[in-house]
Amino acid sequence: MQHYVETLTISYETATAAVALALEEGKRRHVAVSATVVDPAMGLVAFGRADGSMPHSVETSRRKANTAASSKRPSGWMQGDFAVALPLGTNNLLTNIRGGFPLQFDGHHLGGLGIAGGTPDQDAEIGLAVLEALNNPVPAA
Secondary structure (H helix, E strand, C coil), X not given: CCCCCCCCCCCHHHHHXXXXXXXXXXXXXXXXXXXXXXXXXCCXXXXXXXXXCCCCHHHHHHHHHHHHHHHCCCCCCCCHHHHXXXXXXXXXXXXXXXXXXXXXXXXXXXXXXXEECCCHHHXXXXXXXXXXXXXXXXXCC
16 A cells, blocks of 8 residues: 655746746736646645735635646636536635636646736736746646
């Protein structure tokens, strides 16, 4: 019987770089965002909040990151009853709002990135720009 499982996680250096890139990209687009990076178990690794961002964006960015880390898919893909039940069934830990992306490097799932502060489309565009800057594969929706 195996007594432990080794788990890979995103480094603090890469997580903080992702947050900084998100804030810079938001500023470039005139969108005050909050950005969160979590590990595969949804533990907080890094967070940043632009001056002037909406207070609720703090939690929304975390939920988007949690969703991407947990499902290994971008947030916003669910349809119908599942999309409504997801937040209810997880005590609002997860969300179906666009702007969350899994973080994967060298074929390894290392966590999730969540962007909040603009419209769902703006958040998703900022997140995709961060993935490109990090040379992270852009996941299929």
